[in-house]
Amino acid sequence: MEFRNLGNSGLRISELAYGNWLTHGSQVEQEQALACVRAALDEGISTFDTADVYANTKAESVLGEALKGERRESLEIFTKVYFPTGPGGKNDHGLSRKHIRESIEGSLRRLGTDHVDLYQAHRFDHSTPLEETMEAFADVVRAGKAHYIGASEWTADQLRRGHVLARELRIPFVSNQPQYSMLWRVIESEVVPASKELGIGQIVWSPIAQGVLTGKYKPGQAPPAGSRATDDKGGANMIGDLMKDDILERVALLEPIAKEAGLSMAQLAVAWVLQNDNVSAAILGASRPEQVKENAKAVGVKLEADLLAKIDEALEPVVQRDPSLTKSPQRSQLEKRG
Template sequence: MTPMIYRHLGNSGLKVSVLSIGGWLTFGGHTEKETALECLKAAYDNGINFFDNAEEYSDGNSELLYGEAFRRFGWDRTTFVVSTKIFWGGKGVNQRGLSRKHIVEGTNASLKRLGLDYVDLIYAHRPDDCTPMEEVVRAFNWVISQGKAFYWGTSEWSAEEIADAHRVAEKLGLIGPLMEQPEYNMFKRHRVEVEYQNLYQKYGLGLTVYSPLACGVLTGKYNDLILPQGSRLTLDDEVKEERWLSQEGQANILKARKLQEIALRLGVQVSHLALAWCISNANVSTAIFGASKVSQVHDNLKALEALPLLTAEVVAEIEDVLGNKPKSLTSFR
């Protein structure tokens, strides 16, 4: 098996595996506990060092599962990177959003569920128009100063919101967001490849992208226009509406069929090709995948073998199928 590749997270000194595993839609609820734990172990044993989570995933149960994995497997804390995201902590008026109160209390609650003294990365899971940016920046800096996290970042923030956070941080002599966690895959590209362009050079922004397989569409499992029971599109009605029932969703499934033809000709699966394409972007520090079976972890790792196959000719062929190339692209490796 191809050895894991590690990249710096943005302009920091921290290194993360280019493939990572997360708990959205899988761990703590939809996947049987022992299977989920074995998925995490398989990831770690094969060089994955970044484990992504959030306070809202399975109402906190995903973090509880991670905590059990850390205790059961006894991994050296210095050998892995773990994150959480703060925004949706409950239904109470102060249990969500980015007030200083919720950022601090949400962080403490996440650490308790994870059974850790600190997380390496902590994210503002969404922007909060109701909270002043200065309050958000000060709160995350306080979390860092207390040793509860090492770096803070954002998830699904616009380029202007991220730049605003940096302007506030610079004014106050504080730390701005290091990383952003956007959706990025062959079907969703504009934000990563165009909107964030100036942020990579100006602020050293790193990306920990999610849904690199477009919630399973880029695995080929939906190519026959049938929804397999237990698949991701059957677990979340909102995701199902977007990826399956919409006109765009159906068009993307047809594109996945054509992409599978390219992949098979190269001797790989379309999922390997899609993951390799994603991490071939030099601005992507890591791509987070989900897994409900140990075999899926091992299969996704084959993307590392597919990475050298992305020649200029193959990339051009992929672009012909996708037909969505932004006018301005980031540099690709």
């Protein structure tokens, strides 16, 4: 495993982070989830990313159980707050002081630790003054319950506004967690330049486009049994927009390029995001331990310019670059009304 600084901070994290969105507590049984975490640790992965909303808090509990007994100082544990948890009532979501202060307590209890290394705003909250949000995060940091603060899927403007307040409050706002892959490059034109200026690093999710970039989905064919595209617990809905024949046909063109590089298609996809020097880590999920071991082989791979150009040529017609697609839902859209 190789390690990078998280943004301009002194925190060193593994280039691959293990994430348990759509797996722990829902798609994958607990015994298998524990085996995947063990495989991650065996590969030298020290960074683990979760969120309170994943499986409505169950994912944090599974991760806490899986990491029990590990030396806490050797791990970097990240979690997030924003989306609805519990019954999803009027204060069970968002970035209000109330929800942040209550949510960090629940996350720490489920994770079995007295602090997280990074506490992230899972989206931007349009309904709460940003000053209130950042002051609440400052309280969390000063109480020793989080070392660093970050965001997820914030626009360049939102990152700038948050960073100004963080500097005023003297708390370390060091990261953003966006979707990023060969197919989804919406952060490149605005978010990445702003982040470099501010000293913010990207912890990217879905580097293999939820499995589409592995090549296992074929145009005109039904998805393989047991794959994310057949998961009725959320996976199929999330991957739906990528399961189009024009996208799958273009992805198929990557197979000879991966062979030229001596990589699997999944390894090529992971290595590709790690070529971006603003990426501090790529988050990988897994439903089987062997997936962790195979994808870890992407660490340290250098892709030459001519190979990167071939990837661009193969995918360009279906690459998404529009920065306006970085959006956060209004809290009113999330509240469950009984």
